Each structure stands twice: as C-alpha cells, then as structure tokens.
Amino acid sequence: MPRIITLYVRWVDAFNRVVGRIVMFMIFVMIGVLLFASVSRTAFNSPLIWSIEVSQFMMAAYYLLGGAYAMQMGAHVRMDLFYSRWSDRTRALVDALTIVLLLVFLGALLAGGISSTEYALRYGEKSYTSWAPPLAPIKIVMTFGIFLMLLQAFSTFFKDVARARGVVLEGERLE
Template structure:
C-alpha cells in the first residue's frame, strides 16, 4: 500500500485510540452526576433540574466519541450467518463493500450534524426543558464524534482492501512483519 495510506491508517488509529481511552472514563463522571442527583433528591429533598439532561448529553458524547474506538477494536456487533465460512479474502471484500455503505451513511450524518450545529450556533438554540441549556456544545461534540467515525471507517476500508490483497496495515502485524524481516 502507498505510504500515505499507511500513515493515514496509523495516525487515525492512534488518534482514535487516545480519544477512546480517554472517553472510557466518562462513565465514572456520569455515575457521579447521577449519584449526586439521587443523593440530592432523596437525602436533602432538593431535586436537580439539570442532572438527567447532563447525563443524557454525556451518554451521547460517550457513545459517539467512543464509536470510532469501538470500530477499531472490532467491538461492534456483526451478524455471522455466512461470514465465518468465507475465506479471509472474501470477508475482506465484503467488509470493504459494507464499510463503503457506512461511509456514505456517515457522510450524510456528518452533513446533517454540521448543518444542525451551524443552526445551533447561529440562533443560540436551547433545549425545551426547564433548565434550557444551549445545544451547540453537545452538537459540536456529536458532530466531532461522527467525523471521527468517518475517519475510522476510511481507515478500516484501507485495511480491508489491504487484507483482501494479502497485506496487513494493522500496527501489531506491521511491527511483526518488520521484526521478521530484520
């Protein structure tokens, strides 16, 4: 594979790995917010109007920012009716075809996310709850998460094409191949 593709795959994989590992700890922040809200409501009879919405925003950020890392780790669900019976090359070509469909979907999602974020920034869009937070920050995070998924999808497409051609672009495999050749 051309060096630019190899560099792209390594950079995107490394960046999404860092983002994913940082975002993993967000679950503890969500637990803290919900625990604080629960204690505030039950122990002090002081319900918080912002806790559920903040938790929802954090959960959206959690799965959208972590989606690219999950894809990289192969953690998404795959229906395995015929897949396990196919050769590695056939699987790679089918994966490349399906990832192309995902790239089209994510491109449309990104376009909608950018449009929605621009609207939220331009008009100061707020939530229709009693707390009424501005929606631009979460829309920016969500759009960035979709962008990371799109970058990771292209990286995965390159890896699938390389795998179909009998070459590996994965970092661990590349280091093993380098070590074997030295």
C-alpha cells in the same frame, strides 16, 4: 499500499485509540452525576433540574466519541451467519464493500450534524426544558464524534482492501 495510506491509517487509529480510551472513563463521571442527583433528591429533598439532561448529553458524547474506537477494536455487532466460514480475504472483501454504505451514511450524518451545529451556533438554540441549556456544545461534540467515525471508517476500508489483497498494514489487529 501507498505510504500516505499507511500513514493515514496509523495516525487515525492512534488518535481514535487515545480519544476512545479517554472517553471510556466518562462513564464514571456519568455515574457521579446520577449518584449526586439521587442523593440530592432523596437525602436532601432537593431535586436537580439539570442532572438527567447532563447525563443524557454525556451519554451521547460517550457513544459518539467512542464509536470510532469500538470500530477499531472490532466491537460492533456483526451478523455471523456465513461470515465465520469465509476465508480472511473473502471477509475483507465483503467488509470493504459494505463499509462503502457506512461511508455514505456517515457522510450524510456529518452533513446533517454540521448543519444542525451551525443552526445552534447562529441562533443560540436552547433545549426546551426548564433548565434550557444551550445545545451548541453537545452538537459540536456529536459532530466531532461522527467525523472521527468517518475517519475510522476510511481507515478500516483501507485495511480491508489491503487484507483482501493479502497485505497487512502496520499496526492492524488480526482477528
């Protein structure tokens, strides 16, 4: 594989690994927010109007920012009807072909995310709840997560093409 592709794969994998490992700890922050809301409601009879929405925003950020790392680690669900019987090269070829569909989907999702984020920033879009937080910050995070997933999908595509050709790129996990 060309050196530029190897550098791209190495950089994207390293960046998404760091982001994914940091985002993993966000689950504890979500637990803290929900625990605080529960204690506030039951012990002090003082429900918080922001707690559920904050935890929903955090959950969206959690799975969108962690999606690229999950793809890198091979943690996404895969239909294994025939896949396990195929050779590594056949699997890589099929993966490379199917990831093209993922790239198209993520491209469309990214375009929609950019458009929605631009709208939220331009018009000061707010949530239709009693708390009414601005939606631009979570939309920025979501669009960034989709962008990271797109970068990781290209990295995975390059690794699959290399494996289909019988080459293993540096740093690639063998399954």
